[in-house]
Structure formats: C-alpha cells, structure tokens
Amino acid sequence: MAQDLDEMMQKAPTLTLDPFGEEKAAVAEKEPEPLVKEEEVNLSPEERRMVEEFAAKIDLHSSNMILQYGAGAQKKMADFSETALENVRTKDLGEVGEMLASVVSELRTLEEEEEDKGFFSFFKKSGNKLANMKAKYEKAEGNVERICDALESHQIQLLKDIAMLDKMYELNVTYFKELSMYIAAGKRKLEEVRTTEMAQLEAKAKGSGLPEDAQAVSDLSSLCNRFEKKIHDLELTRAVSLQMAPQIRLVQSNDTLMSEKIQSTIVNTIPLWKSQMVLAIGVENSAKAAKAQREVTDMTNALLRKNAETLKMATIETAKETERGIVDMETLKATNESLIATLDEVMKIQTEGKEKRRAAEVELNRMEGELKQKLLEIH
Incomplete structure (x- = not known):
C-alpha cells in the first residue's frame, strides 16, 4: 500500500481531455498547497496558465468530451478513497487497548497474603510470603514482557501508518488541487461559451427566425447544462476530497496518541x-527483619523478666535459709519438753518399780515365812 502511495505521489496535478487515452497531459511543477475552500483556492501563475490553456481546448460540442471531462481525476479520487478505507479497515486499535488493559490486570494480581500470628510461625510464614511474592512478580513480569513485545510491534506498525497517512494527506491535497483546476477551467469555458457563442447563436436565431438556428441554440444550451452538471459532479468529488483531509488527520491523530500511550x-x-517491585521486595525484607528483631527483643525481655523473678525468689529463699539457726528454737523447746516429760515418766516408772519391788519383797518374805511354818508343821 505504501509503495502504491509513493507511485501516486510522484504525479503532480494534471489536466487532460482524454483521461483513458494517450494524450499528453499538462503537468504542474509547483508543490501542492494545503486544502482551502473553493472560493479561497489560490492557483500559482503556472497553474493559472495551465487552466487557461486547458479551457481553450475544451469543446462543448463533443458529447464524449463532456462525458469524460474530469473522469480521470474522479477515478484517482475513487481509488484513493478505497486505499484510505482499506487502511482504516485493517486497523485493530482495540487489540492495543486490550493489551494495555492486560498490563493493568497483571499488576493488580499482585496481592499480599496475610500472615499467621506467633513468634515461630512468623519465620516460616514470612519466608513463604517472600518466596510467593517473588514468584508472583516473576510470573507477572514475564506476562508483561510478552505484552510489551506485542505493543512494540504495534507501535512500529502505527509509526509506519502515521508516515503513510502523511503521504495520503499530501496526495489528497494534490487531487484536490487537480479537481479545483478542472472546475476552474470548466467554469471559465462555460462562461466563455455562454457569453460569446451562445449570445451569437441566440442573436442569429432571433434575426433569422429559422428553426435550425433555434435548434442550434437549444442544442448548445443542452450541452452547456450537461457540462454544468459535470462540473457540479466534480465539485461534489472535490467536497469528498475536502472532507477526506480532516478524516485522515483524525485517524493519524488517533494513531499518534495510541503510539505515544504505548x-x-x-x-x-x-x-x-x-522499580516498585524491587522496593516492595526490599521493604518486605526490611519488615521481616524488623519484625524478627522485635520478636527476638520481646522474647529476650520476657526471658529476662522471668529469670529476674526466679532469681528474686531464689535469693529471698536463700537469704531466709541462711538466716535460720542450725536448730530452730521451737524445735529445741519441743525437744526439751519432750525430754523432760520423758525423764518424768522414767522417774515415775522407777518410783513405781521400787514400790512394786518393796511390796514384792514383803510378799516374798511373808510367803517364805508361811512356807517355813508349813514345813515345820510337817516335821
């Protein structure tokens, strides 16, 4: 398509009465000017000379000439419109928009996981979280890189399209100028025929009163009307060319904006x-280290407090034990009382024993006396 446009752009505005024949066309050497309204079209001296020379060649008595007048320019415009339509039809900027949306979707999938509570679970869960975060970033980065490669390809194509649309715009300017020159030449010739030849025929018909002279006036008037309609058709074609210019610029602007977005x-x-990914991982590492340090510090403080309390209790007990005597006074008092009671009991038992022995001795003496008495009685 770009090559076809390059070939078209090599041709400057041309005027010909034989658009499909071998007639050599007049070529303007001046560069095309920007599009303006019909009444504001400014032709260069060379182009005005071309219009005057071409108007002199126009023969309104030729029906075939009227039929083909400007047909070559109209065909160029039709081919050009088809080329522009094909260029717009083959674009798929929606795919680019979907790719840009995919980038956002990938970034939104990076959600942080919640951590379990507890000192020892922190180390295990924190390591898993960091590993999961890195895995998610690597997966998202791979997807984003693939999307970026596709976006770069689209950007290259968009830049090519922008350059091609510049060529299309310049070519449209050339066609607009060519149509304007056909219209100017046609109107010049039409005005000339109506003011000279038509006036002469009308005067002749009035003077002679012959039907053939009146028919000649009617025929020339009919040809003029046909040619005027042809010029009007060319004006409509030029209006299409005029509208094509902002349309091309709008498409080009869309391509430029999308390319800049990419x-x-x-x-x-x-x-x-x-960079935010690197910072997030760094922050996560710092947070993990800070929390670990905080947990360690808390645990250390708890151990110190517990050890201090244990040491306090042990010290107090030790002090109490060291301040005690070898034997408590209560123990000595109880032992002494028990010993006294024991001695009293022993003395009591001994006294009772003595009394019992004395009684037994008396009883033994009595029994011995009785026994002796009994034996004496027997002998």
Whole structure:
C-alpha cells in the first residue's frame, strides 16, 4: 500500500481531455498547497496558465468530451478513497487497548497474603510470603514482557501508518488541487461559451427566425447544462476530497496518541513498576527483619523478666535459709519438753518399780515365812 502511495505521489496535478487515452497531459511543477475552500483556492501563475490553456481546448460540442471531462481525476479520487478505507479497515486499535488493559490486570494480581500470628510461625510464614511474592512478580513480569513485545510491534506498525497517512494527506491535497483546476477551467469555458457563442447563436436565431438556428441554440444550451452538471459532479468529488483531509488527520491523530500511550507504557509505566517491585521486595525484607528483631527483643525481655523473678525468689529463699539457726528454737523447746516429760515418766516408772519391788519383797518374805511354818508343821 505504501509503495502504491509513493507511485501516486510522484504525479503532480494534471489536466487532460482524454483521461483513458494517450494524450499528453499538462503537468504542474509547483508543490501542492494545503486544502482551502473553493472560493479561497489560490492557483500559482503556472497553474493559472495551465487552466487557461486547458479551457481553450475544451469543446462543448463533443458529447464524449463532456462525458469524460474530469473522469480521470474522479477515478484517482475513487481509488484513493478505497486505499484510505482499506487502511482504516485493517486497523485493530482495540487489540492495543486490550493489551494495555492486560498490563493493568497483571499488576493488580499482585496481592499480599496475610500472615499467621506467633513468634515461630512468623519465620516460616514470612519466608513463604517472600518466596510467593517473588514468584508472583516473576510470573507477572514475564506476562508483561510478552505484552510489551506485542505493543512494540504495534507501535512500529502505527509509526509506519502515521508516515503513510502523511503521504495520503499530501496526495489528497494534490487531487484536490487537480479537481479545483478542472472546475476552474470548466467554469471559465462555460462562461466563455455562454457569453460569446451562445449570445451569437441566440442573436442569429432571433434575426433569422429559422428553426435550425433555434435548434442550434437549444442544442448548445443542452450541452452547456450537461457540462454544468459535470462540473457540479466534480465539485461534489472535490467536497469528498475536502472532507477526506480532516478524516485522515483524525485517524493519524488517533494513531499518534495510541503510539505515544504505548511509548509511555514501555518507557515509564513498566520501568516504574519494576522499580516498585524491587522496593516492595526490599521493604518486605526490611519488615521481616524488623519484625524478627522485635520478636527476638520481646522474647529476650520476657526471658529476662522471668529469670529476674526466679532469681528474686531464689535469693529471698536463700537469704531466709541462711538466716535460720542450725536448730530452730521451737524445735529445741519441743525437744526439751519432750525430754523432760520423758525423764518424768522414767522417774515415775522407777518410783513405781521400787514400790512394786518393796511390796514384792514383803510378799516374798511373808510367803517364805508361811512356807517355813508349813514345813515345820510337817516335821
């Protein structure tokens, strides 16, 4: 398509009465000017000379000439419109929009996981979280890189399209100028015929009163009307060309904006996301280290408090034990009382024993006396 446009652009505005024949056309050497309204079209001296020379060649008595007048320019415009339509039809900017949305979707999938409570679970869960975070970032980064590669390809194509649309715009300017020159030449010739030849025929018909002279006036008037309609058709075609210019610029503007959006995503959004990824991992490492340090400090303080309390209790007990005598006074008092009671009991038992022995001795003496008495009685 670009090659066809290059070939078309090599041709400057031309005027010909034989658009499909071998007649050599007059070529303007001046570069095409920007599009303006019909009444504001400014032709160069060379182009005005071309219009005057071409108007002199127009023969309104030729029906075939009227039929083909400006047909070549109209065909160029039709081919050009088809080329422009094909260029717009083959675009799929929606795919680019979906890719940009995919970048946002990938970044939104990076959600942090909640941590379990507890000192020992922190170390295990924190390590898993960091590993999961890195895995998610690596997966998202791979997807984003693939999307960016596709976006770069689209950007290259968009830049080519922008350059091609510039050529299309310049070519449309050329066609607009060519149509304007056909219209100017046709109107010049039409005005000339109506003011000279038509006036002469009308005067002749009035003077002679012959029907053939009146028919000649009617025929020339009919040809003039046909040619005027042809010029009007060319004006409609030029209006299409006039509308084509802002349409081309709008499409080109859309391509430019989309290309800039892709460029911004590639050079700004993605590097910023990667830097934020590094910062997020760094912050996570710092948070993990800080929390671990906090947990260790808390645990150390708890152990110190517990050990201090244990030491306090042990010290107090030790002090109490060291301040005690070898034997408590209560123990000595109880032992002494028990010993006295024991001695009293022993003395009591001994006294009772003595009394019992004395009684037994008396009883033994009595029994011995009785026994002796009994034996004496027997002998």
